[in-house]
Amino acid sequence: MEYRNWNQKDGTGRSISTSLLGYGCMRFPTLPDGSIDEVRAEKLLNTAREAGVNYFDTAFPYHGGASEPFVGRVIAKWPRESFYLATKLPVWNCKTLDEAKAIFEQQFQRLGVDYIDFYLLHSLHKARYDAAKEMGIVDWLWEQKAAGRIRSFGFSCHDNAAGFEHILRDQPWDFCQLQYNYLDTDDRAEEIAGDRGYALTEERNVPLIIMEPIKGGTLAQLPPDAAAPLRALDPAASAASWALRWVASHKNVKVVLSGMSAEDQLGDNLSTFGQFRPVTDAENAAIHQTADILRSHIRVGCTGCRYCMPCPMGVDIPDNFSIWNKLGMFGQKDAIRQQWTAHFPDAEKASHCVRCGKCEAVCPQHLPIRDSLAKLQTELDSL
Numbered sequence: 001m002e003y004r005n006w007n008q009k010d011g012t013g014r015s016i017s018t019s020l021l022g023y024g025c026m027r028f029p030t031l032p033d034g035s036i037d038e039v040r041a042e043k044l045l046n047t048a049r050e051a052g053v054n055y056f057d058t059a060f061p062y063h064g065g066a067s068e069p070f071v072g073r074v075i076a077k078w079p080r081e082s083f084y085l086a087t088k089l090p091v092w093n094c095k096t097l098d099e100a101k102a103i104f105e106q107q108f109q110r111l112g113v114d115y116i117d118f119y120l121l122h123s124l125h126k127a128r129y130d131a132a133k134e135m136g137i138v139d140w141l142w143e144q145k146a147a148g149r150i151r152s153f154g155f156s157c158h159d160n161a162a163g164f165e166h167i168l169r170d171q172p173w174d175f176c177q178l179q180y181n182y183l184d185t186d187d188r189a190e191e192i193a194g195d196r197g198y199a200l201t202e203e204r205n206v207p208l209i210i211m212e213p214i215k216g217g218t219l220a221q222l223p224p225d226a227a228a229p230l231r232a233l234d235p236a237a238s239a240a241s242w243a244l245r246w247v248a249s250h251k252n253v254k255v256v257l258s259g260m261s262a263e264d265q266l267g268d269n270l271s272t273f274g275q276f277r278p279v280t281d282a283e284n285a286a287i288h289q290t291a292d293i294l295r296s297h298i299r300v301g302c303t304g305c306r307y308c309m310p311c312p313m314g315v316d317i318p319d320n321f322s323i324w325n326k327l328g329m330f331g332q333k334d335a336i337r338q339q340w341t342a343h344f345p346d347a348e349k350a351s352h353c354v355r356c357g358k359c360e361a362v363c364p365q366h367l368p369i370r371d372s373l374a375k376l377q378t379e380l381d382s383l
Contacts, residue, residue, distance in 0.1 A: 001052025002276035004254040006207050008174065011115060011151040018084060018255050020248055021273040022055035022209070023048050025071050026062045026305075027259035036063055042074050044266055049083065051270045055255050057209075059088040059122055060107060068110040076112050085113060086209075088122035088156060089141075091132045092362065100137045104144070115148060118209075120177060121155040123307070123364050126163035129155070129170075138171065156211065158364030161196035168200055175254070176201060177209040179303070179364075181219060182246045182291045184212070192365075198250060207254045210247050214258065216303030219243040219294075220265075223329055226293040229286035240265070241272040246287050249278040299328040300372045301365055308359035308369065316348040317359055317369060324376040327383075337383040350377040 006016035028041040045056070056075070058067045068087060075083065087107055094100040107116070119141065121132060132138055144150045156177035157164050168176060178201070184192045193200070201208045214220050220240040222230075230242050248256045256273075260266040279287065302321035311317055323344065327336045350373035359369045 001270075002248075002273050003052075006175075006254060008152070008207070010117065011148055012081075016084075016152070018055045019053045019273070020254075020256060020276060021048075021053055021244075021269055022057055022086075022255040022257045023053055024211070024257040024259035025056060025058040025067045027261040028063060028067070028070070029261050030063075034064075036066055036070050038070060040263075041070065044260060044263065045071075045074050047263075048260070048266060048270070049078065051274070053270075054082065055084045055086065055118075055257075057086040057118075057255075057257050058111075059120075060090045060093075060103060061122075068107060072111040072113070080113070084117040085111065086118035086120065087111065087116055088120040089137070090122050091124070091128055091137065092122075094132070094135065094137060097136045097140060100132075100135070101140070104141075108149075116150055118152045118154065118175065119144075119150040120153075124155050124157045124167055125159035126166050129167045133170075142171075154206075154209075156209075157193065157197075158366075159193065161193045161200070164193040164197045165200055168204055168206060173206050175207040175209060177211055177257075179212040180208075180210050180247055180250075181213050181215050181243055182287050183215055183219065183294060183298075183301075185291075198252070202252045208250075208252050210253055210256045212303050213247045213256050214240050214243045215301075216305070218298065218303075218325065218329075221329075222290065222294070223297060223331070226290045226297070226329075229289040229293075233283055233286055238268050238272075240268060242283075242287060242290075244269065244272050245277065245279050246284070248273070248276065249284075294329070297329040299324045299376065300367060302367060303365065305364060307362050307364055311353075311359060312356060313352045313354055314347050315350060315352050315373065316345075317350075317373070319344070319348065320350045320373060320376055324372075324380065327380070333383055336380070340380045340383065350374065 002020040003017050004020055008016045010016050029037040031037050058071045141153055145153045152174035154173050154175040157167060178193055178197050180198060185194045222239045244256055247253060258269050260269060300321050302318055304318045306318050308317045323340060353373045355370045363369060
């Protein structure tokens with residue numbers, strides 16, 4: 001397993017050294033009723049740890065609030081110093097400092113730990129950060145670090161480069177977490193910090209954790225034309241491995257999170273990071289070519305994070321977008337028509353959207369969800 005040194009100390013005075021591959025606990029395998037398949041998920045976590053993964057990332061809202069308690073039950077069986085635990089405060093749920101304190105204490109109970117290695121303000125943008133700071137949440141969490149309950153304090157961000165820079169420069173952060181992959185590089189986009197955001201972390205010498213390196217799975221299944229430049233260089237390499245290697249080749253990246261929901265995904269990722277190779281110039285050029293092709297296919301840049309859910313009208317927004325993107329990327333009209341008409345519940349289709357805007361208010365990507373739902377309903381029905 002490839003490891004990255006942080007040039008920082010943990011609470012015991014040891015130098016922090018994280019596995020380059022981190023386990024994201026947002027997309028565990030699930031049972032038919034939607035609950036976590038705890039038997040499979042625990043085996044995945046144990047296999048990852050035995051292979052050298054030592055960074056495990058969860059959050060208060062993941063799996064409808066079930067991720068933290070489940071992770072807590074698993075890690076209770078491991079030596080505490082053998083892993084780093086990361087979790088996050090859902091600041092959008094905190095109207096007062098007291099509410100933040102209550103959630104913070106609940107997280108310790110769920111996880112069953114005395115300290116949290118990496119604690120983050122979750123899914124920040126400029127306005128959300130400023131509100132949390134005004135309530136005193138930021139100062140209070142620094143106090144928790146001084147008390148030893150947090151060992152490293154940082155934030156995750158879904159904002160453009162300007163918003164990210166505002167947050168990054170405002171505190172002496174121990175680390176930060178960004179969405180970054182070979183499709184999300186343009187810092188002019190509203191929802192991502194892109195290359196400019198990455199450069200800022202180097203400039204500020206703030207260690208970087210990467211989320212969405214495969215863009216919610218989008219980069220794991222490439223159409224033939226997009227895959228061609230990569231297959232020409234290495235026919236045996238998976239599409240996911242190219243995405244992971246690209247982002248991990250950036251020198252300030254300390255952990256690349258992957259939400260591994262199946263055994264084959266874990267195996268492929270362990271292979272990628274077990275014998276990690278930075279991308280070469282020729283490989284980087286091929287990846288850029290693939291990115292250009294993909295940008296011409298994707299209908300809407302949804303990562304499947306599900307922050308937009310639940311919809312008041314029952315629309316499964318991410319699943320609607322997933323089907324639409326598959327049509328755009330792969331063009332498999334017969335398969336998509338079958339999925340849309342025979343397997344996707346009518347009650348969850350985009351046609352039930354009443355344009356209330358609740359989804360757009362919480363979307364980390366700031367996507368035009370309402371207009372996109374209308375377009376996809378028309379296009380998929382036309383099949």
